[in-house]
Amino acid sequence: MALNHTSKLFALFILAVFVLVPDVAFAAADAAKEAGEALVGAPKPTRADYPMIGGLNARTLAWGFAQMHLFLAAFVLAVPMFSIVMEYIGHLTKDERYDSMAHEFMKITMSAYSLTALFGGTLALTLFLFYPHLMGYLMKVFRGQFLIYALLFLLESVTLYIYYYSWNALRYGNRKWFHMSIGLVLNTVGLSLMFIANAWATFMMSPSGVDPATGAVIGTVWEATRNPLWNPVNLHRFIANIAYGGAIVGGYAAYMFLAEKRAEVKAHYDWMGYTSNFIAIAGFLPLPFAGYWLMAEIYAYSQQMGITAMGGILAWLFIIQAVLIGTIMLAANYYLWCGLMRTDRGAQYAKYVKYIAVVIVGGFLVWVTPHSLILTTDEIRLLGGTHHKFLGPLGIMPAKNTAVNLMLVFTFLSLQMFYRSSRVPTVSWAKAGNMVIIALYIIGCTNIVFAGLYGYITPTVYKVGASVPQVVSTLSIIVFSVIIDIFMLRGAKSEKVHWGRMSERSQYALFVLPVAFTWLMGLMGYIRSSLRTHWHVYTVMKDQSPDAYIPTIGQAGNTITVITLSFMAIMVFVFWLSRLGSTSQVKPS
Amino acid sequence: MTFARVMIFSLFTLLAFTGFANLVPQVQGDPPVEEKIDVGSIDMAGMVLLGEKLFSGKGTCTLCHNDMGRAPDLLGIDLAKEFPERIADKSYEGIAKGKTGPKAIEEYIMESLVDPSKYVVPGYGKKGSNDKISPMPKADTAPIELSKVEMNAVTAFLQDKAGISPTVPLPSADEAPKATGNDEDEENEPATTGVAAITKYGCATCHDLEGSEADIGPKLNGLAKRMTDAKILEAIVKPNVVIAKGFEADMMPDDFGEQMRFSELNLIVEYLKKLPE
Ligand code: HEM
Numbered sequence: 024m025a026l027n028h029t030s031k032l033f034a035l036f037i038l039a040v041f042v043l044v045p046d047v048a049f050a051a052a053d054a055a056k057e058a059g060e061a062l063v064g065a066p067k068p069t070r071a072d073y074p075m076i077g078g079l080n081a082r083t084l085a086w087g088f089a090q091m092h093l094f095l096a097a098f099v100l101a102v103p104m105f106s107i108v109m110e111y112i113g114h115l116t117k118d119e120r121y122d123s124m125a126h127e128f129m130k131i132t133m134s135a136y137s138l139t140a141l142f143g144g145t146l147a148l149t150l151f152l153f154y155p156h157l158m159g160y161l162m163k164v165f166r167g168q169f170l171i172y173a174l175l176f177l178l179e180s181v182t183l184y185i186y187y188y189s190w191n192a193l194r195y196g197n198r199k200w201f202h203m204s205i206g207l208v209l210n211t212v213g214l215s216l217m218f219i220a221n222a223w224a225t226f227m228m229s230p231s232g233v234d235p236a237t238g239a240v241i242g243t244v245w246e247a248t249r250n251p252l253w254n255p256v257n258l259h260r261f262i263a264n265i266a267y268g269g270a271i272v273g274g275y276a277a278y279m280f281l282a283e284k285r286a287e288v289k290a291h292y293d294w295m296g297y298t299s300n301f302i303a304i305a306g307f308l309p310l311p312f313a314g315y316w317l318m319a320e321i322y323a324y325s326q327q328m329g330i331t332a333m334g335g336i337l338a339w340l341f342i343i344q345a346v347l348i349g350t351i352m353l354a355a356n357y358y359l360w361c362g363l364m365r366t367d368r369g370a371q372y373a374k375y376v377k378y379i380a381v382v383i384v385g386g387f388l389v390w391v392t393p394h395s396l397i398l399t400t401d402e403i404r405l406l407g408g409t410h411h412k413f414l415g416p417l418g419i420m421p422a423k424n425t426a427v428n429l430m431l432v433f434t435f436l437s438l439q440m441f442y443r444s445s446r447v448p449t450v451s452w453a454k455a456g457n458m459v460i461i462a463l464y465i466i467g468c469t470n471i472v473f474a475g476l477y478g479y480i481t482p483t484v485y486k487v488g489a490s491v492p493q494v495v496s497t498l499s500i501i502v503f504s505v506i507i508d509i510f511m512l513r514g515a516k517s518e519k520v521h522w523g524r525m526s527e528r529s530q531y532a533l534f535v536l537p538v539a540f541t542w543l544m545g546l547m548g549y550i551r552s553s554l555r556t557h558w559h560v561y562t563v564m565k566d567q568s569p570d571a572y573i574p575t576i577g578q579a580g581n582t583i584t585v586i587t588l589s590f591m592a593i594m595v596f597v598f599w600l601s602r603l604g605s606t607s608q609v610k611p612s
Numbered sequence: 613m614t615f616a617r618v619m620i621f622s623l624f625t626l627l628a629f630t631g632f633a634n635l636v637p638q639v640q641g642d643p644p645v646e647e648k649i650d651v652g653s654i655d656m657a658g659m660v661l662l663g664e665k666l667f668s669g670k671g672t673c674t675l676c677h678n679d680m681g682r683a684p685d686l687l688g689i690d691l692a693k694e695f696p697e698r699i700a701d702k703s704y705e706g707i708a709k710g711k712t713g714p715k716a717i718e719e720y721i722m723e724s725l726v727d728p729s730k731y732v733v734p735g736y737g738k739k740g741s742n743d744k745i746s747p748m749p750k751a752d753t754a755p756i757e758l759s760k761v762e763m764n765a766v767t768a769f770l771q772d773k774a775g776i777s778p779t780v781p782l783p784s785a786d787e788a789p790k791a792t793g794n795d796e797d798e799e800n801e802p803a804t805t806g807v808a809a810i811t812k813y814g815c816a817t818c819h820d821l822e823g824s825e826a827d828i829g830p831k832l833n834g835l836a837k838r839m840t841d842a843k844i845l846e847a848i849v850k851p852n853v854v855i856a857k858g859f860e861a862d863m864m865p866d867d868f869g870e871q872m873r874f875s876e877l878n879l880i881v882e883y884l885k886k887l888p889e
């Protein structure tokens with residue numbers, strides 16, 4: 024039995040290695056292609072070349088299927104990532120609860136997996152039907168990579184099933200390590216899948232490996248893959264997916280908590296909700312920084328594209344983004360504050376909540392207050408066409424940077440407070456340690472505020488520079504407090520956490536998270552696609568379809584809402600399915 | 613019951629986001645519309661006007677060239693002073709080097725369009741390039757893709773702004789832009805006669821034209837005596853710059869400039885000039 028597993032693992036490992044060296048696979052495809060073919064440019068379809076099928080709106084269909092596929096895929100990719108971490112924690116701490124929870128997470132994922140494939144297939148079909156020229160061109164650029172994607176998908180299915188179904192068979196001792204290795208392969212395959220799909224999406228924004236004048240394919244697949252925006256999007260999506268997965272599982276836990284009557288089950292789901300919220304926040308904290316990096320790379324690739332993003336039509340989108348992110352932060356914090364009820368020492372921290380709330384709400388207000396130069400409809404129209412005046416570097420002024428950083432710091436403080444409320448340090452230097460942490464917060468926040476003020480008085484071009492010390496301060500506070508806490512709380516006296524001692528209202532915060540996250544993700548997808556303006560592949564292949572325009576924010580918002588609703592309906596179905604699997608009818612007597 | 617409560621709550625959250633998205637200004641981003649230029653009939657005033665249109669439209673110049681500091685605010689700064697100073701700058705090595713006069717300005721502008729990195733205005737270079745590389749995309753390649761005639765028009769517009777009479781050549785027949793794949797809709801066929809253009813844009817609903825006897829707008833007879841071609845053009849495209857005596861601003865629609873073809877605008881001006889006194 025063990026041998027059987029070992030050999031399977033070995034085979035999977037070999038495949039994973041093959042996948043991880045994309046050049047090997049691509050080079051093979053390239054070699055076949057090399058045989059001196061004349062350079063042909065990107066296709067130039069005319070409006071009449073876009074198939075019209077039964078009056079269907081091609082873009083809305085593709086948009087819907089792509090977004091559904093992305094939602095599901097993000098969830099399906101993210102859960103195994105934190106499952107394996109949790110499995111590892113369970114193994115280290117010998118606390119079975121972690122293991123069972125990771126298993127339960129996976130159970131939900133399994134029912135979502137086939138739906139992911141279904142939507143992926145439908146998306147591919149839609150794209151090939153309605154955009155044959157574009158897809159033909161992308162096939163030419165990426166050649167064998169589509170096959171690799173398909174192969175990886177197969178591999179993902181196999182590993183996912185093995186990982187889930189072998190859970191109980193490989194639960195303890197050395198077998199656990201086998202199991203975690205399978206999980207590792209699963210995650211490697213999953214990430215590779217996402218990176219490949221990202222290559223296509225980012226190639227359309229910042230094409231490389233093709234002749235800039237004609238679009239003729241002159242480079243290797245690897246060159247097209249490694250386009251300027253590939254890695255920034257890889258990182259941003261990787262982190263966002265984790266936060267997203269956490270938020271969704273949190274919604275599930277909250278629902279189970281509300282629906283349950285039995286105290287011990289309630290306690291379990293309360294703990295699951297807390298852990299999911301923790302994952303969501305942990306994924307969330309670095310996101311703005313990854314977002315900034317992405318935006319900075321967009322500017323570096325094309326200032327025109329960068330300004331298109333932060334100016335005119337899309338500028339307002341970033342205000343909406345701010346509102347959503349603010350909502351997410353408030354909800355996550357509110358949940359943490361309610362959590363202080365769970366310990367008897369919590370009350371001692373509760374008195375600080377109002378100050379944190381002031382900072383978070385204040386920061387939120389600063390962030391959503393439109394920069395004085397935000398445009399009215401008329402002003403935008405006046406500037407004409409697709410492009411508009413823009414709102415200063417990165418559209419987010421020093422005041423906003425300051426607000427965001429302070430909000431992040433204080434969200435982390437909420438998290439730290441709850442963590443502390445159940446642990447009493449016993450080390451002799453506890454007092455000194457606490458003083459250091461407090462000093463860290465004070466110095467860090469002062470630094471953030473002063474860097475913000477400095478940003479105000481320096482000329483435009485240097486404003487972006489002012490945000491670096493702010494980010495460094497934020498990260499330092501987080502990293503150093505974690506390190507100090509680790510040492511200080513060694514052998515700490517733990518207080519009892521009364522899991523389940525949570526108000527009903529607090530659970531609703533856990534529903535705000537997935538709803539806001541899902542909608543936000545849809546919104547960002549709209550921004551990403553809109554940046555290409557009237558191009559399928561920016562600067563290389565024009566979009567001549569009737570839908571080559573950027574829809575208004577309202578239209579986009581309505582579409583995203585409909586998609587989000589469909590996704591919610593599907594998730595309800597998925598959760599119901601996973602419950603169904605574990606209910607059995609009582610045998611009639 | 614719990615299920616219903618949770619769903620209603622989630623729906624409410626979702627509706628709040630949707631509502632907010634519908635409250636902010638709503639603007640659709642249309643792809644640039646190809647200007648069909650009537651080679652042969654367009655004059656310099658038409659070129660300047662076309663240039664102005666391209667500057668904020670297809671050329672996307674206003675995206676960067678505005679008062680936000682990313683690029684020289686070409687509409688705000690004193691071009692008559694700035695352009696000669698750039699050419700006289702020690703580090704300028706372009707084709708207009710050592711020259712003065714309107715033609716030199718034309719060459720400088722044209723060079724800025726097709727080879728922006730030839731001379732980078734100090735302080736505006738790409739980050740880390742020490743003002744050696746311009747962040748401005750070449751105007752004649754993707755994504756902007758202005759034709760030669762269009763670049764001439766933009767140059768004419770900027771020369772005009774700098775207070776010089778444009779020196780660019782008027783387009784000749786063989787420079788007519790090639791028809792692109794993006795064919796216009798049927799109903800947007802350009803009008804081919806003055807009367808057709810007047811009818812298409814409904815001028816007669818306000819002005820007494822073709823016997824409509826409308827009196828919302830002033831009588832347009834005898835315009836040629838009162839106004840130059842350029843002024844007539846302006847009165848149509850930017851009606852609120854000069855208001856006819858006895859009438860109020862904001863009465864005449866100010867978006868004809870966006871809707872009309874140049875050929876149509878020319879036809880209308882010709883038509884108006886020929887009206888009996
Ligand atoms: C404030 C700085 C940020 C900027 C400039 C930014 C920018 C972007 C852009 C341009 C995209 C489209 C790329 C893509 O489709 O992957 C994107 C995607 C996304 N962003 Fe951000 N972002 C920022 C912060 C955040 C934050 C704080 C969150 C978390 C709440 C977030 C969540 C997302 C999500 C969920 C996606 C979709 C990822 C996916 O498609 O898998 N972003 N972001």
